[in-house]
Amino acid sequence: MTSRFNPATADARWQRTWEDRQTFRASGAVGDPRPRAYVLEMFPYPSGRIHMGHVRNYTMGDVLARYRRMRGADVLHPMGWDAFGMPAENAAIEKGVHPGDWTRANIATMRAQLKRLGFALDWSRELATCEPDYYGHEQALFLDLFDAGLVYRRESEVNWDPVDATVLANEQVIDGRGWRSGALVERRKLNQWFLKITDFAEDLLEGLGALDGWPDKVRLMQENWIGKSQGLKFRFRLTAPAAGLDEVEVFTTRPDTIFGASFVAVSPDHPIALDLAARDPAAAAFIADCKARGTTAAELETAEKKGFDTGLTALHPLDPDSRLPLFIANFVLMDYGSGAVFGVPAHDARDFEFATKYSLPINRVVAAEPAAAADLVHEAETGAGVLVNSRFLDGLDVPAAKAEVIARAEAGGWGQGTTVWRLRDWGVSRQRYWGTPIPVIHCAACGPVPVPRDQLPVVLPQDVSFDQPGNPLDRAPAWSDVACPRCAAPARRETDTLDTFVNSSWYFLRFASQPSDQPFDRAEAERWLPVGQYIGGVEHAILHLLYARFWMRALQRIGRIGIAEPFTGLFTQGMVTHETYRAGDGSWLSPDEVQRDGDDWTTLADGAPVTAGRVEKMSKSKRNTIDPEPIVDQYGADAVRWFMLSDSPPERDLPWSAAGIEGAWRFIQRLWRLTQSEPGDGADPALDRKLHAGIAAVGANIEALAFNKAVASIHELANAIDKAPPSASRAAAAATLIRLVSPMAPHLAEEAWAAAGNSGLVADAAWPMVDAALLVEDQVTLALQVNGKLRDTVTAAKGVARDEMERLALASDKVRKLLGDAAPRKIVVVPDRLVNIVL
């Protein structure tokens, strides 16, 4: 009998066995009687090497996949690569390697790393989005949506770096400058492709209600993102025309407050503002100043509210005597509503700040009590109340007043009740090489023409260079210059590529079904979809998950699938974090450059003092990353997996520590010793109970994805087995423990399973059955309280009568001592739990 489990040899041996036997290959066969389970983790971007976040993510999914198999399911648990994206182009620019070579090399590295962790994956379905046999089908789907009228083209602004001659993502713009060139970023208008996600706004919002397998937090984030607002759109007549307009349209969610209006404001991008800027340098300067600042919601809301008085005035639609000044204001967004608002300072915090600054009237029109109608407003009051100072609206509550104003506007023809969405159509054009080519040809005569289906895939040209700024596809005439498919005249391919979020909007369908002649087979995909449990980072809570939900609905509309929601269960896991270290000069030090010296830290090199900083997400910039591979070399896959599951709840951050992985390693070895223990005779009823309580607890905790609690349950059971004297019960418990730990520590479990003389693989074994009779305790510990404070405990038979509980409580020495001669005022009895004596 070997006394140690040796992952250095065992891991690879079992991984080879699983692969040889195709153990984790999903069947999906129509006649297969097993229930199907689709377990999916968000597929990785092949950035170079696996990091600890991947290890945690895939370990969680793996435990669930293995557990479901043992519970008798046909499990689909696939893996692939989200392989298009900017880092590959950055590598091409910086290192001169082709993005494809870089990406495929990374995939090879990361695939080997994942395999060393022993994940129960069906590698036969592996896919990479950068290969034509994936993105060609994506092009076909894009054209399907195009044919269905769900794709259109319009002008849209981008961040333009004039030095690198490239479009920048928002995150590449730092303080208004390009991250690489440092040049001032310009806003430039380009013709771009859009997907009509707004067509599905209502449905995407309503669908959230049924997604009870999703975290509330994610549902709320999506709800806010979609941002449904109901209100009134109406026009203010201008007293003098501007930009050829004699009225300005505004949108409000508070039409009830219309008599409280004291100004009208338009966005700096509004036609009126632009027209004025052309004639008035002061207005132009104001607009330029607004544009120099950030445009995210957070930046706009926290920035000082600023306005430019145009000198124009607007007529109030319900009060001919009222003239409202028209401002250009920095907090009005052109692409939300109509790009113009009216301001009611008394009942909107933003308007209040603005009015205070520009000395505009603050007119109360809503009051908590009608009696307070004349009170001054000292801060914006946005709560409920009744209308005051509002003519025919006086006395109505807010909802009734809203309805009344909308009704009058529609009757009078000056406005209309409207629903406005924050959700905007999805711009999918990217002016980059390393993405799915948009399958369209631009012809001077015919306009944009779809590439004929029989000419798909439109394959990216291999021979491109990154030695000049800009998109290499713009400089690849051999690829881009083609004949128009419709009129045969010289034409040019679309050189923009698709947003990489398109790639990840349907990969789960391709995993489920991968015919060569179409993106997926509907019937086969519907046998697996929706994904029962999807696991990934919360950073995808909005965009990826919303786009995938949209894509499914779009496919449903064109009849390619009969399912609207791609993921019924969603789990967002926390990050892996690590302490940070800084040298005296403030530079970051990596964990392998420092050592602990009592309570202090010093450098390994020269013993210089080190400041240990806060625990933060592992990141290259702070140098606090731990590469999983050397850890796997040293401790084996199971110890790493065990650590990933222990201690921290999976939705919370997990602080990596050297001591923690050591502890996991020691426990793996302890499990090995336990499973190798000697047989014995005789029953141990107490241990039998603990075993079955353990089986139930581990299973329930895995089902609930509470892996930290599943691990704790295994520890408890291991402790109980360790302490028990030899018996047949003990031997049986140790044997059962092998199956209980197998989803988490599969290599150890296979080794122990084989050593115990079992045939076949533990991966194929059934999850142990719980004997429900053994879960019922026949003894309970009763808490005895005096005035709500615990004073004693007493053991009694389960189901003991209430008056017997009372008698036991009053018989306790400790209770009697406190009670003295006094008679209890009241005795509270909670069956099988406690007795509380109130004095």
Place this chain on the structure above:
RNA sequence: GCGGACGUGGCGAAAUCGGUAGACGCAGCAGACUUAAAAUCUGCCUCUCCUUGAGAAUGCGGGUUCAAGUCCCGCCGUCCGCACCA
């Protein structure tokens, strides 16, 4: 700014319905084994005090209740999200 989450020992945490706070683990301390170390095993391990016992304690301040980590009100703090990185 708006929206949301969270706050429990030295640390990660547990406590399913309002019912014995701190399961389980890490670190630490003491001991056994050992020539020694590692590994392993045993015990201790929230704080305070007048330590055979008692008191306090789940961010702070109130409240409801026989009973509050859990429910309610008000603060404080930390973290996350708010449109083309994946």
